[in-house]
Amino acid sequence: xxxxxxxxxxxxxxxxxxxxxxxxxxxxxxxxxxxxxxxxxxxxxxxxxxxxxxxxxxxxxxxxxxxxxxxxxxxxxxxxxxxxxxxxxxxxxxxxxxxxxxxxxxxxxxx
Amino acid sequence: xxxxxxxxxxxxxxxxxxxxxxxxxxxxxxxxxxxxxxxxxxxxxxxxxxxxxxxxxxxxxxxxxxxxxxxxxxxxxxxxxxxxxxxxxxxxxxxxxxxxxxxxxxxxxxx
Numbered sequence: 427x428x429x430x431x432x433x434x435x436x437x438x439x440x441x442x443x444x445x446x447x448x449x450x451x452x453x454x455x456x457x458x459x460x461x462x463x464x465x466x467x468x469x470x471x472x473x474x475x476x477x478x479x480x481x482x483x484x485x486x487x488x489x490x491x492x493x494x495x496x497x498x499x500x501x502x503x504x505x506x507x508x509x510x511x512x513x514x515x516x517x518x519x520x521x522x523x524x525x526x527x528x529x530x531x532x533x534x535x536x537x
Numbered sequence: 538x539x540x541x542x543x544x545x546x547x548x549x550x551x552x553x554x555x556x557x558x559x560x561x562x563x564x565x566x567x568x569x570x571x572x573x574x575x576x577x578x579x580x581x582x583x584x585x586x587x588x589x590x591x592x593x594x595x596x597x598x599x600x601x602x603x604x605x606x607x608x609x610x611x612x613x614x615x616x617x618x619x620x621x622x623x624x625x626x627x628x629x630x631x632x633x634x635x636x637x638x639x640x641x642x643x644x645x646x647x648x
Contacts, residue, residue, distance in 0.1 A: 458635050468639035518635040523568050529579035
């Protein structure tokens with residue numbers, strides 16, 4: 427059975443800290459991995475990763491995929507209170523239409 | 538930008554009532570999805586549709602049905618609402634590269 431596991435489940439940091447969120451997966455016929463940010467509303471898209479070893483970057487957020495070890499990390503540098511959210515990882519298999527979601531990492535950034 | 542809208546942000550229904558949740562997307566996407574999101578369980582797929590009048594069960598279809606009469610509209614139906622269907626319901630639409638775009642969500646409470 428396909429599986430996506432995120433760690434940690436929750437995290438509390440101070441503003442300015444750097445955080446690393448983890449996502450490991452066991453998915454048959456992997457196609458792509460996506461990261462979403464969810465505040466008190468619908469998930470919003472952050473990154474899509476398809477190739478191993480290529481970093482995607484957007485401002486203070488970056489992500490990289492390791493297809494050999496079957497994991498991805500999401501880094502946030504110089505965290506701000508506005509980064510507080512649930513971060514979701516999802517995997518697209520080649521064979522299916524639907525995403526397989528992890529349970530998310532809840533990040534709280536305190537002032 | 539892709540826009541996915543849902544008919545209600547908040548809904549309160551009584552046990553046994555028939556409930557309709559509607560979702561509309563404006564990007565001519567073929568694939569649309571309904572998820573429910575509960576604390577500790579993450580996002581779980583209820584149903585998806587890959588074309589007009591075509592539907593597939595997701596992981597938790599029991600107690601739900603769907604309707605897709607037009608490409609832009611995907612409806613989720615609770616035939617007889619029960620308290621265990623109290624949840625956040627999220628609709629999504631999928632682009633060709635696999636990315637899913639989410640609507641704002643409907644928080645349904647069944648009393």
